[in-house]
Amino acid sequence: MSWLFGWGRGSSKPPTDEAETPEGEGGSSDKSFGEKPKDKWSNFDPTGLERAAKSARELDRSRHAKEALDLARMQEQSVQLEHQSKVKEYEAALEQLKGEQIRLQAEEKRKTLTEETKQNQARAQYQDKLARQRYDDQVRQQQALNEENLRKQEESVTKQEAMRKATIEHEMALRHKNELLRVEAESAARAKVERENADLIREQIRLKAAEHRQTVLESIRTAGAVFGEGFHAFVSDWDKLTATVAGFTLLAVGVYSARNATGVIGRYIEARLGKPSLVRETSRITVAEAIKHPVKTTKRLRSRPQDALEGVVLSPSLEERVRDIAIATRNTRQNKGLYRNILMYGPPGTGKTLFAKKLALHSGMDYAIMTGGDVAPMGRDGVTAMHKVFDWASTSQRGLLLFVDEADAFLRKRSTETISEDLRSTLNAFLYRTGEQSNKFMLVLASNQPEQFDWAINDRIDEIVNFALPGLEERERLVLHHSPLMYFSTNDCSDETIGMSGREISKLGVAWQVSTCDLSS
Template sequence: MSWLFGWGKGSGSPPAEEQTPAGEGAGGAPGGPGGGKPVDKWSNFDPTGLERAAKAARDLDKSRHAKDALALARMQEQTVQLEHQSKVKEYEAAVEQLKGEQIHLQGEERRKTLTEETKQNQARAQYQDKLARQRYDDQLRQQQFMNEESLRKQEESVMKQEAMRKATIEHEMDLRHRNDLLRIEAEAKARAQVERENADLIREQIRLKAAEHRQTVLESIKTAGTVFGEGFRAFVSDWDKLTATAAGLTLLAAGVYSARNATGVAGRYIESRLGKPSLVRETSRITVAEAIKHPIKTTRRLRSRPQDALEGVVLSAALEGRVRDIAIATRNTRQNKGLHRNILMYGPPGTGKTLFAKKLALHSGMDYAIMTGGDVAPLGRDGVTAMHKVFDWASTSSRGVLLFVDEADAFLRKRSTEKISEDLRAALNAFLYRTGEQSNKFMLVLASNQPEQFDWAINDRIDEIVNFALPGLEERERLVRLYFDKFVLGPATTGRQRLKLAQFDYGLKCSDIAKRAEGMSGREISKLGVAWQAAAYSSEDGVLTEVMIDSRVDDAIKQHAQKMDWLLMEAGAGVGKVGVLLPKEMAAGITAQEADSLGQSEERVCVFVFSLCLDSALTRDSCYFPSVSLLYPLLSLYVYRVNDPSSQQSTWPKRLINVAVHNT
């Protein structure tokens, strides 16, 4: 309405003129589409609308609410204008947003274009680089081909030149050879011609030279004879020269002989002082070579103090007291420079004989030397010399030497009954010669499992006989605890070793093992401790359980029983030979094993007689008996007490034989 009253001409715009439809009021006009000529645009204008508007304006002017209506119209117009402006702003914002989106799209397109261009450039660069590499490779191959071709041509040229030079040299040598042949031939012909022409002169010249040489030799012989004759005559006539010459020759001969023998004596002295005899397997005596090789060990040994003779040695109470007395007596004997006593230690293997010998030497402050009887026989005729070297070496020690001979029965056998070689017999005689008298330089300790095989002269040289029997229950328990602590508890509680111990009563288990290990030696029990340690190391988690310990003990018991079976078979195979010396524990085991397998009547009689013998022998330390297979000739049955020869004359063996004959 504002445009009707003339307000808002600058801001508003007149309403659009009403468009008359195409078919209204123009159908018959001459200027319409149907006519051929144009018409005026105001020809169809209807003024009624303006008239109504003018009338409405007059009515409003006459109305008392004209001002309010005008204000309302203005407000409406302002509202419309504000709405129009807001729409314009929205349109402008939309346009700006479209521009921003367009700019974003353009930037995105530009980025994509740049990315694509970069990819294209990279691809182009890679392709160009590839082409450049190919060109370079082609150039290298071409250059290599050209170099090879040039080298080949050079080689061909050199070969051709070498061939030409070689051909030239060969041709020159051929020509020179031909010329030399011709020259030599001409010279030979000329020389032959000259010799033929001068043959008489040459013969005369040879004759004159021979005569002159003969005359010269004769004159030389005469002159030499005259000179030597005059010199010898003058030397013989001069008594002072003759005496001086004889003395000089005598001194020269004495010097040569003395130097040769002194060298041998000095060598033997140095060997006896600094070396170690070949028969000695182990020794605590310090040598120069050992001191240079192990200086720290040598220093510790020199600073070491005497040890307890029974440290680490488990023996019965009676045997322990006896060997302790021997150790104390040996130590005091060395301190007082007295004569040492020779000792024989016998008993089953693994009962501590070698260990006690080492401890005895360390306790008394002496050096120990260990040799085995089996090393003497392989030496043959050199055994005597080696035996003397051992005793000479032992006699040079300032501290004294405890000479321990292990398995002494291997070469100290009976000379009368045993079939031994002459070399071994000579070595035995040398041993007897060197041990005939007691010495303050060395102490002889023999160890054997079969002392009855010793030569009688050996027994005469023994001052003390000690029987190392198998350990009893108390000793076995001490041994089991000792090796359990050494091989199991020690590694499990100290160090970083892979060994752990399960929870169980260790003391009770050791007592049970000691009861089950009846008849075992100390060495077998120590091997049992090593077996426990090996079982722990072989397990996945390194834990030693009670089941594993019992399993190893069962295996050891079975192995011990198998060894006893082998010992029985060995004794049974020697029909007619000397019986076997066994401790009473072993004898009891063999009797039980044989009694289970016997069934025939003769064998029952043998078992009966054997059992009677065993009942009487169990009260002794050991018994000496043939195997059951030797009892078939029952009259040959005998039982002797080893340490009591008077028991051979006792009446109870005869009574047993009578019982056996009566039962037969």
């Protein structure tokens, strides 16, 4: 449409009043060539205006002139709308810029507040550090002052003690000197008196000796006369001599028989009724216990066999194994067979002693508990005490389960130098009495270190059972058994008891119950 406004199609810009190439300051124009300068209309082409006028006339005569005008008006409105939208975009950009400035100002303010807070905290920490240093300095000064006072007091006490010791030593020296002077004076006086009375003393000694000699001679003569007459009369009478000899013979035989019979009867009574000194606890009823606790004895006689695992919490595999042992032991007692010896090893507090008691009660047997640590202190009496234990066990009518706790204390290897001769003799006595299986007693050993056993002990063991620490499920059952309230009030109780034995969990439950009772009271 540029041709409508007066410049031709070949021109790229509209005509201007000034020349296209004005003169520069250096005079590089057409005048430099000596030509006449042209005016401003010299380059104007009038054909463009003619063409524009012609086009306008044609457009006016055209029937689409109105549509072209409307189209131009619409284009102008579109340009205005575009201009307005650009203005609104510019305003929106200004508003956004203002919001961004507000946000930046808020961010700067927040950073300023944060920095002020950090500075305040740093200042407070520094002041606190200074206060702590001042307090530490005061404490150190006070401690140094206390140490100085203590040192002065110790020096004063040391000086006083030295003065007291010097005074005591001086007094002792004076007392010793006075004592020596007194002894010397007494000795001198006694020597003087003895020298003055020497003749009188010798005469007194001579008279006393003569009188004593006369008395002894008369006593000998009198006793000889009486004994001689009596012996002559006794020898002369044959009946008295025979009766006397027979009486002395019967007396000797009676004394010897009574002594032997008393020993046999005493050993029998001790084996049947008395409890050996090595046995600490037993369910076997003795006469003394029956007299002392009649009600308890009656209940024990009326008691029925119990379940071998009642109150005992073990892992499923271990429960199955020990239940088989309990059933086999009960059948052995009922059939009067030979009992099998068992070794139970594992950490302390895992239920070895408790299961041994339950096994005896389940099988209808008596149990006796002894500790290996009691054997070594007995010395040479250990052999006799060991024989008494097995003699006493062999007299049980129901069968006896002999439980030896801490058996490795005296059943250790005989080849080691740490074992004494007395303990070696006691071990030999134990091996002698357990050389063959018995239908009177069952041997159950418990140990934390079974590798220390003598090789002969391993030959006498028929079955070995490992009592390990309880697992997660067993610990939960133990906690529930010993303290149900603690179980329900503490969800992580089983995790807190990792590595604890059954005895330790039992003590934990008792302690918790005691603390609960104290708080409730």
